Structures are given as C-alpha cells and as structure tokens.
Amino acid sequence: MQDYGIRIWGEDDFFIDGDKVKVNYKSSPALFDIVTNIRNQDIKGPLLLRFPHLIKKQIKLIYKTFENACKEIDYHGKFQAVFPLKVNQFADFIQPIIEAGKPFQYGLEAGSKAELLIAMSHIYDQAPVTVNGFKDKEMIELTFLSAKMGQNITVTIEGINELESIIEVAKERGTPIPKIGLRIKLHSMGIGIWAKSGGINSKFGLTSTELLEAINLLKQHKLLEYFTMIHFHIGSQMTQISNLKKALREAGNIYADLRKLGASHLNSINLGGGLGVEYTQNESYPELTYSLREYASETTFVLQNIAKKKNVQEPNIIIESGRFIASSHAVLVAPVFELFSEEYTQNALIHKETNPPLIDELYELLKFITKKNAQEYLHDSIDHLNSLLTLFDLGYIDLIDRSNAEILTHIIIKKAILLLKDEPIKELIQIQDKIQEKYLVNFSIFQSIPDFWGLAQRFPIMPLAKLDTKPTRSASLWDITCDSDGEIAFDSKNPLFLHSVNLDEEDYFLGFFKVGAYQEVLGMNHNLFTHPTTATIEINEQGYKIQTITPSDTLIKILDSLNYNCTKIEDNLFHKIDNSPFISKTQRAQIKHEIALFLQENGYLKTVN
Ligand SMILES: *Cc1c(COP(=O)(O)O)cnc(C)c1O
Secondary structure (H helix, E strand, C coil): CCCCHHHCCCCCCCEEEECCEEECCCCCCEEHHHHHHHHHHHCCCCCEEEEEHHHHHHHHHHHHHHHHHHHHCCCCEEEEEEEEHEEECHHHHHHHHHHHHHHHHCEEEEECHHHHHHHHCCCCCCCCCEECCCHHHHHHHHHHHHHCCCCCEEECCCCCHHHHEEEHHHHCCCCCCCCCEECCCCCCCCCCCCCCCCCHHHCCCCCCCHHHHHHHHHHHHHCCCEEEEEEEECCCCCCCHHHHHHHHHHHHHHHHHHCCCHHHHHHCCECCCCCCCCCCCCCCCCCCCHHHHHHHHHHHHHHHHHHHHHHCCCEEECCCHHHHHHHHEEEEEEEEEEEEECCCHHHCCCCCCCCCCHHHHHHHHHHHHHCCHHHHEEEHHHHHHHHHHHHHCCCCCCCCHHHHHHHHHHHHHHHHHHCCCCCCHHHHHHHHHCCCEECCCCHHHHHHHHHHHHCCCCCCCEECCCCCCCCCEEEEEEEECCCCEEEECCCCCCCEEECCCCCCCCEEEEEECCCCCCCCHCCHHHHCCHHHHHHHEEECCEEEEEEEEECEEEEEHHHHHHCCCHHHHHHHHHHHHHHCCCCCHHHHHHHHHHHHHHHEECCCCCCCC
C-alpha cells in the first residue's frame, strides 16, 4: 500500500490506520472524521486545521534536545528560544504558542512595529522579547516603553544609524534601557565586499569595522553594559549543517574578541532561525541532511571549543526557529471538486453506422485489452487519438467522431491502469507520465501554499481516506483560481498517485501537510480567494474538541477590504433589481433576499455532499 512518504515527513505526528490517516495523539482521531464533522455544520470549502498539541511538541522537543546537548558536554551557557512572529502572526496560532511556551519561558521575536505590539501584549512574565529588522526612532521608543513595563527585551541593531537612535532615545528617556544586541554580518554566509548584499548596500548587520565602531560608541555613551547579545541569521530552511558550523565559528570568535575588548556584559549568541523541516515524500530526495540533535550538539560543541580556546565564559544560546516550531501544526484539507476524465463513460458514446477506421480500431483495442497487452494497447490508443485529432483539424472527421475518440481512449486508459495496478510503482510512473488525471481541488494555491507558487516548495500531500486501496491515477492538481500557475503538475520525482472516485457518491479530501509556517500570512487573495475557514482541534483521551472555528471572509467583507463601500454595493444591486424590466414586482423581494444571503457566504465553491 502506498504510504505517501508519511514515515519520512510525518515525524510520528500522523499515522495510517486501516483506510484513514489519523492524528498520533491520545484518542487518535481520523482527519477524515474531524473534517466530516466540521462540514456537517454547513461549513464547506477548504479547511485549515490547527493542532495545538503539535506546537507544544515542537517547543518541548527543541528545549529538551538542547538541554541534553548541554548536559552531554557540560555546557555552562543557558539555552533560550523565541518565536519569530513573521512566521505566523494569526491570533489562533499565537494563543496556543504562548500557552505551550510558559513552562520554558519561551519568548517572541518581532521584526516590525505591528509584530512588536503583538509581542509586548502577549509576552509572559520574563520570557525574552527580541526585536530585529529596521527600526525608526519611534520603534526604538516602543522598545524603551517595553523595558519600562519590566519586560525582558533586547533590541538588535542592524546598522550604526540605529545605534545612534538608541543613544538619542536613551539620553531623552534615561533608564530603564532595553538590552542591546548587535547583528553581525558573516563572511561565511558568502557575503563579500563584491557581493550585491555586501558593503554599504547590505541589508542587515554590521561588518567587523562597524562592530568596533559600535563598541566605541556604546563605551562613549556609557551604554556598553546594556550590550548583551550578538545575532546572526543564515536564512531559512538550512539544508546542511556545515553552513551553521561555519557561521558558529565566526560568530563564536567575534563573541570572544568583543568580550576581550571590554564588552563584559556580552553573554549571548543568537543563532537566528534556519532549522529546517523535512517536506519530502520521496526517500530519494530528502531536503535535510541533519537532525535537530546534530544541530544542537554541533552548536554547543563549536561554541564550547572557542570559549575554551579564548578563555571566555561559554555564551548563552538563543535561537529564533520559526519554521521548525510552526510548520507541522497546520493541515490544509481541501475537497476534490471534480475529476476531469469522469465524464468519459461508455454511455456517452454516440453510435454511428460507419466509423472512421481508426475509431473502429479503438473499439477493437477496448474489446481485446488484457493484462499482457495493456501497456502496448494503451500507447496505441494514445497514438490513435493524436492521429484522429489531426484528422479533425484537417476536416476529415466530425465532432461526433472526435468525441467518440476521446471517450474510447479514456476508457482504454482507465482499463489499462486497472489491469496494470499491481505493477511496481516505477513502471506505473513511466506509463502514467502522459496520462494524468486532473483533480480540480477546492482551494487556492496562491492563498494556501504560496511557497509552492513562488519557490516551488513542495508540501506533503495525501488523501485522508481510502488508504487501504492502491491509488492508480497519476494526478495533477488544479486549484480553483483562473490562473494557469494554480497547478501542481505530476512530477515523476515526487509522483502523486490518487484514487479514482465517484464524487457524486462520496467526498474525496486531500490533506496538505506542514503548512503552518509562513504560508498563512504570505498567502495572497488572488481571484479574491481569502484565508480559508480555520478550526482549532484539541485532542483528549476520549475524542477531540473543536475549540474555535474562524470562518473564511464573507464575500461582502472581501469587497470591503478592497475599499468598496459595502452598503453601496448592496444598494446598487437592489436598485438594479427594482428597476429591471425583466423582474416583476412580486419577484423583487425574493431576489433581493437571495442576493443578501449570497453576500454573507464565503468565496469558495460548495461541493454537493
Ligand atoms: C525569518 C527569521 C527567523 C526565522 O527563520 P526560520 O527559518 O523560520 O526558523 C529567525 N530570525 C530572523 C532574524 C529572521 O529574519
């Protein structure tokens, strides 16, 4: 049976049991049952399911792994972590992360004014807040207010001019002053003077010359005691540990030398994010070549060595992993709306007294196809169809012939696949590259997995049920936007096989896994498909509870977000109804009522079931 690579990407969060995929926690509910339950409350369209226990799991995992790594080599620095808000700022997500982080004093990282306000209003107790990104004086004032509120806040300086702003605000406001971090520009990240991102045009961080200047400025203004942290970030979804090791060696040496230069309160290195997530469904093409355990032990090992060699105290380690914490908690479930070859059934054939010879041959192929000749007949039928389509273009056959040819070929393909279904997957892939079934899926790629569109990032995809049956159709997925980029084409490197289903009789849901990081807020309203309905699912020993449901925006709200005057839209419609010569007076109220109801629906399609 096909397991859709769940052993590779699933991290034991989900497992297949019988015909369904289940959540591997407490009462282990099936995703299919949760989705059916929610849809029975008249919620149709795609659904984003959030599982807070998976957020908790990742937080715990990161702390425990680093704790073990420290213990193993008797590392003296403290380990701390913060969640970078840019990865997911939705309130439904932030609430559970704050809850789950309490026992660890898990902190928050903000990169903009809006994120800083989320952090300041949600941070718990003395859990750390770090602030990265470009800041104006106003934003720096906000960090001073946070310090005044007694919060454990560190402002990371991205450039000398920001440091000058801090000095200015410190003069105006006096204490308390937030802790200061300096972002360092690492040469080991390939940022050289000649690179576009290097030199004075670089986006983030201080060069070694600027670092020395910063230390002098801090000394001059008696602020050196607030300088506690250096920071770097090597980019997201790091695939190899060697990049981190290089960066750590550089940062570790900078740390040690800055301490020697008198930065006596400098006690922490912030590694930023980058800890990767395994998305692949194909064993032969893994995305990652290291584990969290390796990440943690390499970090402590490299930093301890440098500290020993240069005789300084071992730095505290702060990490800002976002993807690793957030990605697994959310699963997008989208119903299949249509299968494109479904309409090609035998009874759609139109009988003709005489057929073109190639059509007669298609009838013969269909009649005599067996397991032994299936592959050959399948290829013949595709060749015949191509020839017939050319004949049609030249005017030699008519539209009825053409339709019959399409139907016959599709039936032959289906029959061949059925006969060959026990062949090894490798051979099926070869056969099927050309004859994929198109699955129209009720969701928007642009809204729900924008990184597939923008970066060709793959996400694990699998059906939620029928998992005890071998899937026989090579699938390309089409979303419901009117954009030809809204397609996940069949990829023989990452082949997706799905089931033949009769959608009139049953629902067929696809799960898109690990979409909890970046996708939600990067998602765009292309074609005005907005954020899907979201449900938070608490699983307990007995079953599960649907904690919250946040519905997808209504059509009227979508128009409102584009600056339409919503009352005016309704008024306009009603006015047109009142003045239409095609609508009688008695029909008006009913039609207005229907339109008003429509405006309160969301924009996704409604499947029949
Ligand atoms: C984006 C970002 C992160 C998060 O990176 P992940 O790869 O999601 O862990 C952490 N720190 C900084 C400064 C960032 O810009």
